[in-house]
Amino acid sequence: MSGPRRAPRAVSRGEIINRVRNFDAARQTRTLRPDAAGIDQAAAILRRGGLVALPTETVYGLGAHALNPDAARAIFTAKGRPADDPLIVHLANAADVASVARLDAPAARLAEHFWPGPLTLVLPKLAVVPPEVTAGLPSVAVRVPAHPIAHEVLAVAGLPIAAPSANLFGRPSPTRAEHVLADLDGRIDAVLDGGPTPIGVESTIVALTDARPRLLRAGGVAAEAIEDVLGERLHLPADVGAGPQVAPGMLPSHYAPRTPLLLVNGSPRAARERLMHEAAAALAAGRRVGVVALDEDREHLPAGVVVEEVGAFGDEPRLASRLYDVLRRLDARGLDVLLVRPLADPRRGLGRALADRLRRAAQRVIAVADD
Ligand code: TXA
Ligand code: MG
Secondary structure: OOOOOOOOOOOOHHHHHHHHHHOOOOOOOEEEOOOHHHHHHHHHHHHOOOOEEEEOOOOEEEEEEOOOHHHHHHHHHHHOOOOOOOOEEEOOOHHHHHHOEOOOHHHHHHHHHHOOOOEEEEEEEOOOOOHHHHOOOOEEEEEOOOOHHHHHHHHHHOOOEEOOEOOOOOOOOOOOHHHHHHHHOOOOOEEEOOOOOOOOOOOEEEEOOOOOOEEEEOOOOOHHHHHHHHOOOOEOOOOOOOOOOOOHHHOOOOOOOOOOEEEEEOOHHHHHHHHHHHHHHHHHOOOOEEEEEEHHHHHHOOOOOEEEEEEOOOOHHHHHHHHHHHHHHHHOOOOOEEEEOOOOOOOOHHHHHHHHHHHHHOOEEEEOOOO
């Protein structure tokens, strides 16, 4: 390949399906247990350039040797991911970051506070990191995961591991080994089954490459906590469509089920009323309806809708840990439309990440005003 491709940002569903069909290197995907033997096997596969999905505290990642360009390229093929969407490099310890990136004082402060953990830092890269990993950018995203299985694999393999979320491009990130297999069985060498991932949404991404630290993606660490440590406000992402793409994970139509999802935004009362109305209207039109339901909405939903409870409004840890699983469960039911309303306060904590993922998973958003 002659340098990173600058593909257009919008990738149609048809194009993704085509990429997936064109993939013909069918292989046996092994499920490994997270014991010493399984970790040794995972490490051996990674060292020789293979692909292993592994649990982190956020979501399952699809790991490959980060300093091996062929291994990194294989990630894009397996996921059907555009080559200009850079990968996060995972390391066993904060001290290892110096082998792939330049850490200045603010980055070191964040590292000390939040690593190991669900924070990704975008830093100036060192020459050793191949352009396949960073999509030709002069920066590299790095993270030291807290999950003991991820840590063990990194430590035993003794390598930096590039790992995007282990889903097909555009689909909800996997929070269980079954989700990984549903998307990637036959396309990767192995999955280490470590059970459900505890946090359930991806890491927070902060870029420290220009004068002002920028939040590129809300995630497992609250933006306010990062601001407290930095002693300065984060520059927040411009709304999608308003400007050039900052982080490709910020594409609209990402994390999305295949069934169209309608997000009803508004105050809890107004949004709930409108959601009930939309559910009843879709049922009356003969459509099969699923709801990503807050616990308190269950009794108000019309009979005949398929309900998956996701948690109580504002119970962020539980909501985050269940959201992608609920979206995938409903998606498997062969429904015509899925409905959801905001799950938490979108301005703080994990609520910011939940709001962001719902917006990107939604095919349509309606905003209702209080009356
Ligand atoms: O929690 C997570 O972050 C999971 C686990 C496996 O670590 N990983 C994950 O990776 O969500 P992925 O590839 O699905 O999302 C990584 C995001 C992408 O949106 C990518 O564009 C952005 O990080 N990114 C990576 N390198 C970047 C860079 N140099 N500059 C800006 N954005 C970057
Ligand atoms: Mg992803």
